[in-house]
Amino acid sequence: MEQLLNILNELHPDVDFESREDLIDEGILDSLDIVTLITEINDAFDVSIPAEEIIPENFNSAAAIWALIEKLDEA
């Protein structure tokens, strides 16, 4: 989880990722950030997030992203 948080902080240092639940809805993460994030995650956690998983529910909060990573990990 920590690794995910440093990736996120590297993207947007001024955003408190632990608590926020509306990263997509509030437009904090836009399409360019999401793609950069996915590239980082795929590389760091050796998973490959398919395009159909790029939906607001999966990216609205750090926890949601982490849940997605775990789901893909053992699928």
Place this chain on the structure above:
Amino acid sequence: MKKYVKTVTAMLAVLMLMTSMFACGSGEAEVTHETQRVEEWSLNVNGKELYVGMDMPKDLGEPTSYFEAASCAIQGLDKDYTYGSILVKTEDDGKTERIVGLTILDDGAATTMGVTIGDSRDKVVGAHSTPKSESETALVYAAGVGVIAKFLLRDGVVTSITYTLGE
């Protein structure tokens, strides 16, 4: 993995090259109204080349006869200048006077290709090539943007030649 990098960069380069090359060269020739005047369909009056659509030159000299007709109610004058064998019809709306028709009245004048009243249908087609449309009594040529040249025929002989606005 190597081949991916090469193909992608190559593809990108081609894309950029194609865009710039085509994009920058895609301008059509500058088409202005003057170049649309097709020399073939103009008539020479007192040394001046007249064609349908142009403004009536002021210094054309005295016409052999002149007739003026105001349209029924709305402002604007239709004027007919006859210069020997050529009739020049114009419309004058008070600001500009534009030529709307040129007619060859008799064999005293001819088209740029030497066709005049009394010539045969074949001579017309021979001189001006195939017309846009033809019928028993008329041959119609496209003579510039929005201008047609009409040869009227009776029993295969040209009775009138008129250049007017029309499709």
Place this chain on the structure above:
Amino acid sequence: MEVAVKKRILSGVCATVAVIVIWQLLTALMTPKYMTSIPEGALIAEYYEETSPHQVLFVGDCEVYENFSPITLWEEYGITSYIRGSAQQLIWQSYYLLDEMLRRESPEAVVFNVLSVKYGTPQNEAYNRMSIDGMRWSSSKWGAVQASMTEEEDAITYLFPLLRYHSRWNELSGEDITYLFRRDRVGYNGYLMQTGVRPVTSQPPWVPLEDYTVPQTCMDYLDKMREICEHYGVELILIKAPSIYPLWYEEWDAQIAAYAEAHGLAYYNFLAMSEEIGIDWERDTYDAGLHLNVWGAEKLSTYFGKLLTEKHGLTSQKNDAVLSGIWAEKCAAYAAEKANAVSPY
């Protein structure tokens, strides 16, 4: 806070009523008045001011409303007449005007000037409006609209003229305000007096046409005119007014003469008879031969009056006191305007 539905409906109805009222006002404001410029536009509507019937009804374009004078016909022959003409009035517009008038009165003769048989298709939106807008709404007006519309026109703009004239908002003038609800009279029973003098100096050049046959639509409407006259027991008289432009080709003249012959109608080509009528092309025209001026019109009317009485059995109405009173006023107004004209005689 649920707004009472009643209140909503009420405000809706009020707003709709307001829009309708304002719409009528705006239509009256924006519709061209044809008072100070282009008086020809006001001719068609003037007919409804007439208070007495007419023995003769003229229909046609500027070749009738500027070449015949009903006042002269009354003064010299006691014949009551009205000219229902407008600028470049096409044959189907003449027919529908006739159709409308024959339902309101029963004349003895109808006179149609045949020049408009040269136009087989709708010509010009501005002229259409001048010929049709003045008509009151009836099946005849709807027929005229359908027959006259060019492609760019929509029938709805005749039903709601504001849709056509709204763009005049930035060219309104004093005239649009003073004539909001009333109109002045421009013609004398449809005759537009012209007092200028400009002699004929040249003839329009003759240019051959590709096809001389009169368009079939025109022949159809000629038939319809003849049939409606027969239906109402009115005599149809065809004429060609003495105007040297637009050029009246002999081929057309021959076809009209043949048509008249075939149906037993009188056809007078006054252009050919201008000698006999005594028209002096130096002094009787105000625009070098296109139309006669008041003196020319009076000569033509005198001549035509003689024909009407001798050949068509029209009798004088001067013994009718009421009519004489009405026409006396008309003649006085006519004489007044003619007085301040400089006569070439």
Place this chain on the structure above:
Amino acid sequence: MLFTSYEFLLFAALLLVGYYLFPRAWQWRLLLVASLVFYWLAGPRYLIFLLLTASSTYAVGRWMDANLRAQETTLTEQRQAWEKEQRKSFKAREKKKRFRMLLLGLIFNFGMLAVLKYTGFAVHNVNRLLHAFGAENTLNIPSLLLPMGISFYTFQSMSYLIDVYREKVSAERHPLKFLLFVSYFPQLVQGPISRYADLGPQLTAGHAFSSRNVRWGLERVLWGYFKKLVIADRALIVIKALLDEPASYRGMYVLMMILLYTVQIYADFTGGIDITVGLSEAMGIRLTENFNRPFLSRSTKEYWNRWHITMGTWFTDYVFYPLSVCKPMQRLSKFSRQHFGNAVGKRIPVYLATVATWFLTGLWHGAGWNFIVWGLLNCLVILVSQECVPLYTRFYRRFPRLNESAVWHGVQAARTVLLMGVIRTLDCYRDVPLTFRLWGSMFTTFNYGDLFNGAVLDLGLGRADWILLLIATAVMFAVSLWGIREPVRAKLDRHPTAEASAVALVFLLIMIFGAYGIGFDASQFIYNQF
């Protein structure tokens, strides 16, 4: 049928009345008939292509759905017999089959779009290539009929197909209901491009008459007509005059074109969408918003989240994301990360995908190099500002107060709108080298005096018209700003008299000041050649 034609007004009025007279179960059938009639009036032969797209998409969708259900049943049956590995490979195999069918559907429909819309363009360029290499004979450019709204309904159908493949949506069973989704007429003209999940169910659900829906919907339609007829069509007169001989209107006229075209296309496009969304709302159908006050965007990226939103989300969901997360792209980024370092590696997929997406967006707008260059320029601006982010952060750290000041937001918004306006003139000048020359002429030709010496008056609009255009534009933006916190219609809703008089006033303003009728010929929607 133009939105601004009397026929459309009659068509819409009859449909609206009929819609609420029909029993609820039959409402969607009326909508379908209306949509097909609308399409038929645009050109009977176009209908064939629409039906082709609808039927092919429907078929592929049903096939994939059936395959998925078959896969689920076999999986539950074999629950005990197969181990995890076997089950996984079976699922992968089935997914591959569905993917192939999806590809078939995509190629067929996008192929049709490409052939109909871009053959002329492609052949034209091949000819130029042939000329470049001296070949004399060239291919003749076939004149293909371009079905109305083909770009919109094709994109909408393909988004449905991809959503079915992604199992986000289950395929529509009823062929006619699906045909309605594809052919629903208001959005055929210029969008919005709806998603099946949002629009599908609404279309076929019955809607009871609701005075609120009808009032709000028709008020929005009226406002759409105000923007279109009073502003857009009036501005178009000058734009057409300038475009008559673009080369001779340089300097100040180019700046005028930029500003005028920005206003014209905003009023025309948002007006058209207001009519589309308003009419649907009057029938109880909520379409996705296509604009969100784009003139307030402070950066190009934000602009493209507020302008033509449904096109933006379509390209993001179905081109940008798949492209940037697909296997080859990920491997490419890993490779470049190893060879060119982390910074480059991270950016490769994003930048490549962005360029490709914008290239396609440009191409989608029209078959011409000016559209492609328009797309790539937008992309360039976005990527450059993406790179400058560290620059901006440092700048704002030095001027912290600045970031909050409304004035600065205004400056940013003006800059963005102007920049978008400049690039967008590629749309109307249609010729790339000419456009660049004209942009340059803004700084070389100094005829800014023409603005005041009356020269502008012979571009088709008199003084009164110019003043009216400026006032109406100001009113349009003011009303838009007034409605930020709470929609204007909500405010009006609370005061019936105010609402009724506002509607009456706007109606009369359109009738008087609308640029319609014999004096002005009603313009085609800018996007109508889609």
